[in-house]
Structure formats: C-alpha cells, structure tokens
Amino acid sequence: MSDVALFLFGSFFLLLFLNMPIAIALGLSTAATLLVFDLPLQALPSTLYSAMAKFTLLAIPFFFLAGLILERAGISRRLIHLAQTLTGHYTGGMAIVAVVAACFFAAISGSGPATMAAVGAIIIPAMVKQGYRKDMSAGLLATAGGIGIIIPPSIAYIVYGVISEVSIGKIFVAGIIPGLVMGLILALTSYFIAKRERIPTLPKASKKEIFLALKDAIWGLMAPVIILGGIYSGIFTTTESAVVAVFYGLIVGVFVYKEISFKQIPAILLDSAKTTAMVMLIVAAASSFAWLITVEGIAEDLAHSLMSIAPGPILMLLMINVILLIAGMFVDAISAYYIFLPIFLPIIAAMNIDPIHFGVMMTMNLAIGLVTPPVGLDLYVACGLAKISLKEISIGVIPFIVASLIALMLITYIPSITLWLPQLLQMK
Template sequence: MSATAICLFASFFILLFLNVPIAVALGLSTVITMFAFELPLPSLPSTMFSSMTKFTLLAIPFFFLAGLIMERAGISKRLIAFAQAMTGHYRGGMAIVAVIAATFFASMSGSGPATMAAVGAIVIPAMVKQGYRKDQSAGLLATAGGMGIVLPPSIAYVVYGVVAEVSIGKLFIAGIVPGLLMGLCLAITGYVIARKYDIPTLPKASRQEKWKAFKEASWGLLAPLIILGGIYSGLFTPTESAIVAVFYGLFVGLFIYKEFSLKEIPGLLIESAKNTSMIMLIVAAASSFAWLLTVEGIAQDMANMLMGFADNKYTILLVITIILLIAGMFVDAISAYYIFLPIFLPILVAMGIDPIHFGVLMTLNLAIGLVTPPVGLDLYVACGLTGLSLKQISKGVIPFLLVAIVVLLLVTYIPALSLWLPGLMD
C-alpha cells in the first residue's frame, strides 16, 4: 500500500476514533493527505461542489419531505391498524404487523431511520403490551426499519446510482424481492419468538372491522403503487417520483384524512432541509475522499490487491461482504458508497458481476449496518423511542440481525433474487 493510502486511511480512522463527525473526518483526512503530499488543493472545492449539483440528488430532500408529510398525515397509524386487523389474531401477529407496517412505510419514505421512527413509536408499545420484551420489540423494528433503504424508493439507491452511474429505476425494481424476502424472514422470526414465549394473540377482527380498516388505510396503500407504478411505467423518473410523493402526501393529509394543516409545512420544510444538509455535507466530503482514491491510483491498487487475494467471484463477494459488514459498524451508507465503490467497481467489471445485483447486496450490507453498534443509526432511534440503553437494544436485535445476514448471503449468491424483476422489465 502506498504512503498516500496509508496517510489517507490512517488519518480517517484516527478521526473516527476521536468521535469526529463522519463528514468532517472524510473531508479533513482528504485535506491532510493532500497537504502532506503537496497535491493540488485548489481542485478540491470544485470537486466537492460538482458532487452536490447532480440533478438526481434532488430526490433526497423530496423523499425526506414526503416521509415527514405522510407520517404527520396519519398514514402510518392507519397502515398499522389495517395490518393489525388482518394479522393480529395469528400467533406472532404483532410482529407480523410491525413488519408489514415497516414494509409499506419504507416504500413511501425511502429512509431506514424515518421508517423506524414513524412505525416504532406506535408498534413498540403495542408489542410490549401484548407480551413481547421491550428490547425484542425494538430489535425487530430497528431491523425492519433497515428495509427503508432496501425497498424502493430508496435514498441509498439514488446515491448508489449516482456514484456507480447505473439506472436508479432498475435498482428500485431489483430491491423489491430482497426487501420482501427480508420482511418475510423477520416476520417468521417474530412468530418463532411468540411461540417460544407463549405470547397471546389479539382478538380476531370481524369482517366489518377489517373492511373499515382497509378503507381507512386505502389511501396509504395506494401511495407505493402510485410512486413505483409511475417509475416503472415511465410516467416519471425516480427524481420526479419524490415530488409526486410529496404532493400525494399533502393531498391525503389536507383533504382526505384532514390531520394535516398548511401551518405545519414550514416546520416540515425546515426539518427536511436539516436532514438534506447533513446528507449533502457527507456527499461533498465523501466525494473528495473518493476523488483522491481515484486520482492517486489508490482504488485501483486496492482492487488489484483484493483480486490477488482470491481467484473467483464467489470468494471475492464473501470478502467484500465481510468488509462492508465491518464498515457498516462505523460509517453510514452514503459515506460507504463513496469510499468503497471506487475500489469495488473495477472488481465488478473484471469478475463480470452485475452492478445492479451488487447495488442491492451492498445496500443490504449497509442496511444491516443500521442495526450494528457502535454507529447503527436505527439503534439510536430505538433507544430514543424506548428509553433503553444501546447495550439492551443490541441484545434484542441479535436474532433479527442473524436472520438479516442469512438473507444477505442468499441475495449475494443467488443473483436471480435481485435480477429477475429487472430482467422482466427489459
């Protein structure tokens, strides 16, 4: 490894160890390395600026805003009520409710933490009331919240598509089966836990109660069909779909459920802007880090080193999976794309690995990173919702985390799980 690479990565990990924010650590380690090796610093501002001015990234603030509006509009609680009416009377029914609600909200918000916050605030107390341990309930919701970046529309896929220069629409389609598979496996795990601890079921809803719950939730159920159907039919692009989601949420909140007022819009715009600014700061800093990896040949050298370590794509995929699982413990998904894709993309080309398939498996890896300490963002959201410590939440997440890793390995070594649907669309 070259002296430039050692300086870049050593300074980055030292800053992370000192608890410096990820965006600052990425940018500062780049500047330190460029200054130490007398590289042209004036090129850095233009690189950072150009990384944030890509049209596709406009989807990020609008998906954030859409998620906030749909939560305030009362869509999430109606989806939960509908799921409870349909499955609450089965063994492990509340766990199934949690997963179904997370699946639907994920397909509207595109964000793991947003899904965790919107669904967990309602479902976790209900699961605890039924007999689940609080740490188990939080662990299930934290892991299910990770589906927010696996299922479309996903902010993570938008960033991956920009960095890897692949079709975001195809990434969205490719994420459907793996996301649903993860949801199914999490629901089964919840069912097994319910049987083990003999958790009682809820009373069975009558046909009238089911119909009423369906009517109440129908506008929420339509949201993913409108958003994803518009993308797949070619009616609008993934970026435009985020704007459609915002106006759909406003329409439902203002005129259908009437739980949302125009007075709330400025506050939601500010909150969305705050979330977006944090993401864009990471994008700018991470793109400068990735730029240095590329121009100094560090990425190619590391790719060659990895390819020398293994001579077939299956071993390479296992090595990459281990690297990403470890990385997910310390860096967020967006930073990981910019740091690792310049290294991994040459390997994909050389090994004949489909970049759409790799986008899904990399996103699954990083979804697992949302529930692995010490920097698992969904764990901290769960701590805030439940009042439990990070240690307690981490214990509760273990069975669901193991199931998620099994799904990851299936998606990694069975490419058809992610490539079958995009193949049908071609």
C-alpha cells in the same frame, strides 16, 4: 499500500475514533492529505460542488420531504392498524405487524431511520403491552427499519445509481423482492421467538373491521403505487416522482385526512431541510474522499490486492460482504458507497458480476449496518423510542441480525432473486 493511502485512511479512522462526525472526518482527512503530500488542494472546491450539483440527487430532499409529510398525515398509524387486522391474530402477530408496517412505510419514505421512527413510535409500546420484551421489540423494529433502504424508493439506491451510473429505475425494481425476502425472514424469526415465549395473540378481526381498516389506509397504500408506478411506466423520472410524492402527501394530509394544517408546513419544510443538509454534507465530503483515492490510484491498488486474495466471484463476494459488515459498524450507507465503490466497481466488472445485483447486495449489507454497534443509527432511534440502553437492545437485536445475514447470503449467491423482476419487465 502507499504513504498517501496510509495517511488518508489512518487520519480518517483516527478522527472517527475521536468521535468526529462522519462528514467532518471524511472532509478533514481528505484536506489534510492534500496539504501534507502537496497535492492540488485547489481541486477540492470544484469536487465538492460537482458532487452535489447533479439533477438526480434532487430526488433526495423531495423524498425526505414526502416521507415527513406522509408520516405527519397519519399514514403510518393507519398502515399499522391495517396490518394488525390482517395478521394480529397469528402467533407473533404484533411482531409480524411491525415487519409488514415497516415494508409498507419503506415503500413511501426511502429512508431507514425515517421508517424506524415512523413505525417504531407506535408499534414498540403496543408490542410491549401485548407481552413482548422491550429489547426484543426494539431490536426487531431497528432491524425492520433497515428495510427502508432496500424496498424502493430508496435514498441509498439513488446514491448508488449516481456513483455507479446504473439505471435507478432498474435498481428500484430489483430491490422489491430482496426487501420482501428480508421482511419474510424477520417475520419468521419473530414467529418462532413469540411461540417459544408464548406471547398472547390478538382477537381475530372481523371482515367489517378489515374493510374499514383498508378503507382508512387506502390513501397510504396508493402512495407507493403512484410513486413507483409512475417511474416504471415511464410517466416521470425518479426525481419527478419525488416531487409528485410531495404533492400527493400534501393533498392527503391537508384535504383528505386533514391531519396537517397550513401552519404546520413551514416546520415540516424546516425538518426536511435539516436532514437534507446533513445528507448532502456527507455526499460532498465523501465524494472528495472518493475522488482522492481514485486519482491517486489507491482504489486501483486495493482492487488488485483483493482480486489476488480472492480470485473467484464466490470468495470475492464473501470478502466484500465481510468488509462492508465491518465498515457498517462505523460509517453510514452513503459514506460507504463513496468510499468503497471506487474499489469494488472494477472488481465486479472484471468478474462479470451484475452491477444491479451488486447494488442491492451492498445496500442490504449496509442496512444491517444500521443495527450493528457502535454506530448503528437505527439502534439509537430504537433505544430512544423504547427507553432502554444500548446494551439491552444489543442483546435483543442479535436474533434479527442473524436473520438478516441469512437473507443477505440468499441475495448474494442467488442473483435471480434480485434480477428476475427487472428481466421480467425487460428493463434496460
């Protein structure tokens, strides 16, 4: 490895070790490398600007805003109640409700932490009241929150599509079945845990109760239909669908459910702006890091080194998964895309691995990173909601991490799970 690569990655991990925010660590390590090795520092501002000045990335703030609006409108509460009437009477019913509700809200929010916060704030106390352990409840919700970046619309898929230049609409379609597979495996794991621990079930809901819950939640269920249906039918682009989602959320929240007042809208806009600013800072800093490892040939050298170690696609995909699982313990998904895709994209092209399949695999892997210590964002959110320590939740989350790894292996080595739906819809 060259001196530039050693200094760049060494300074980056040193800054992470010093508990520096990821965006600052990426930006400072890049700038320091440019200065120390007398590289063109003047290229940095234009790189930062060009990374953010992309039309497709406009979808990110709008999806964040739409998720906030729909959550404040009471959508998550209604979706949880509907799921409860449908599955609450089965063994592990409340845990299954948590997974189903996470899948529902994932199809609205596009964000793992947002899904976790919206669903977990309601379902974790309900699960504990039902007899589930706090660490198990929080661990399940933290893991299920990761489905928020697997099932479309997904902020992660938008970033992957921008970097790899693949169709965002196609990867949105491709992510549906893998997200449901992960949800199914988490639900089965919850069922066996509940059966072993003899958790009591809820009374079976009547047909009338199911109908009323469905009627109350129908506006929430329509949100992903409108968002994703508009994209797949070609009525609007991904960015335009995010804007449509915002206006749909406002109509539902203000005029239908009447849980949002006009006085609350500025606060919602401010919260969305804060989250967007944080994400775009990461995008800018990570893109400068990716630019440096590309122009200096570091990505190419690392790609050749990996291909010499694992010459076939089976071993290569296993190695990439291990690398990403370790990276997910320290960096967020967006940063990981910018750091690793310049290295991995030439490899998957050389080995004829479909970039859509690879994108879903990588995203699922990074979703697991949301619940792996020491920097698992969803773990910290779940700790706050359940009022338990990181040590406690780290024990409760283990069965669900194992379940997620099983789902990851299925998606990695059976590409048809990912590619069947885009091929069925003849998407290009």
